[in-house]
Amino acid sequence: GAQGGRLAGVPGEDSEGVLTGVDFLRRVNLGNTEKLHGDVVVVGGGNVAVDVARTALRLTDGKVTMLCLEQRDEMPAARDEVLDAEAEGVCVLNGWGPQEVLQENGKVTGVVFKKCTSVYDEEHRFAPEYDEAETIAVSCENVLMSIGQSIEWKDLLKGTKVSLNRNGTAAADPVTYQTGEPDIFVGGDADADYDVYLTKDMSKFCVVPAGAQIPENGGTVTPENPGTGGTTGGTTGGNTGSTTTTKTGTVKL
Numbered sequence: 087g088a089q090g091g092r093l094a095g096v097p098g099e100d101s102e103g104v105l106t107g108v109d110f111l112r113r114v115n116l117g118n119t120e121k122l123h124g125d126v127v128v129v130g131g132g133n134v135a136v137d138v139a140r141t142a143l144r145l146t147d148g149k150v151t152m153l154c155l156e157q158r159d160e161m162p163a164a165r166d167e168v169l170d171a172e173a174e175g176v177c178v179l180n181g182w183g184p185q186e187v188l189q190e191n192g193k194v195t196g197v198v199f200k201k202c203t204s205v206y207d208e209e210h211r212f213a214p215e216y217d218e219a220e221t222i223a224v225s226c227e228n229v230l231m232s233i234g235q236s237i238e239w240k241d242l243l244k245g246t247k248v249s250l251n252r253n254g255t256a257a258a259d260p261v262t263y264q265t266g267e268p269d270i271f272v273g274g275d276a277d278a279d280y281d282v283y284l285t286k287d288m289s290k291f292c293v294v295p296a297g298a299q300i301p302e303n304g305g306t307v308t309p310e311n312p313g314t315g316g317t318t319g320g321t322t323g324g325n326t327g328s329t330t331t332t333k334t335g336t337v338k339l
Contacts, residue, residue, distance in 0.1 A: 092234040094129065098187030099231070103194030107138040107232030114141055122146035124227025127197050128176075129184050130154055132162040135232035139176045142230060150175070151224055153182045155202040155214050183216060187229055196225040237276055246270060 092106065093099050107130065126146050128139040131154025139152045152171070154161060157180050161168060172178055182199035189195055201220035207213040237254045247266040249257045256265050256272045263271045 093231050094184045094233060096184050096186050098189050098194075099229070101187055101189035101194045101229075102192050103227055104187060104229045104231065107134055107230050110138055110230050111141060114145070119145065122148070122228050124148045125225060126150045126228040126230060127224055127226040128152040128230045128232055129197070130232030130234075131156045131160075131180075132232065133164060133167055136163045136167045136171050136176075138230050138232045140171050140174060142228070143171075143174055143176055146228070148227070149177065151177045151179060151226070153179045153184075153197075153199055153224070155181070155183050155205050157181055157205075160205060182222065183214060184231075185218075185221060188223070194227055194229055196223050197229055198223050 093104075098104075107128070111134075122142060122145050124146070125148035126139075126142045128135055128142065128150060130138070130152070135152060135154065139150050143150045156162070158168075158178075161180070168178060181202050183202045184197055185200045186198045187194060187196075188198060199222050201217040202214055203217050204215045205212065237256075243250075243256075248270055249266055251257050256270075256276050258265045258272050263273055265272060
């Protein structure tokens with residue numbers, strides 16, 4: 087699993103009071119239920135962010151505000167989870183991305199957010215755009231960043247032939263999940279570069295770069311050639327009219 091958290095890469099996030107959501111949940115689940123003092127800002131719009139917000143609400147003597155890039159109908163989090171969080175007292179604000187963590191004497195005092203005008207491009211790839219002129223400042227003493235997770239390999243792959251993708255996942259065959267080391271296969275969060283889906287009638291598969299749209303009729307798509315689907319071993323047509331051969335997996339013994 088992806089055990090590491092991610093920060094937003096904005097100024098001030100190294101201040102005391104800033105923590106990733108997964109680190110916060112890990113501390114709580116390991117029995118560290120030390121109270122949070124003051125208001126809490128949770129950054130993120132997924133189910134983990136909701137878990138973080140609801141957990142923080144039980145541990146703080148202040149209020150909890152959750153802000154995310156997505157509009158309400160775009161949020162990755164399950165609708166019922168968001169409604170439950172709001173019913174418990176979490177304030178959810180949509181369409182905002184962090185610009186800067188404010189601090190005084192090294193401690194968090196708030197977060198400046200900028201308006202997010204769109205989250206995805208025309209091909210539904212993550213490509214947020216902002217109106218830098220429209221900002222809000224939310225005061226708080228705690229910031230919990232829940233905007234994604236990362237793989238913490240440490241020395242697990244040392245001495246192997248396993249190579250990593252740019253996003254830190256293991257490079258593997260898109261169908262068999264075999265890595266460059268013949269005896270090492272990956273799955274789940276560790277292989278997030280491609281997703282494999284069966285069509286509804288289970289007659290064809292499609293191999294899709296993580297986060298890309300799923301072709302209705304199977305086949306393979308790539309970031310350069312989004313494609314519209316094809317049969318196993320066939321070709322798929324891209325938006326530019328080009329074709330790309332469907333990938334099939336092989337296992338090296």
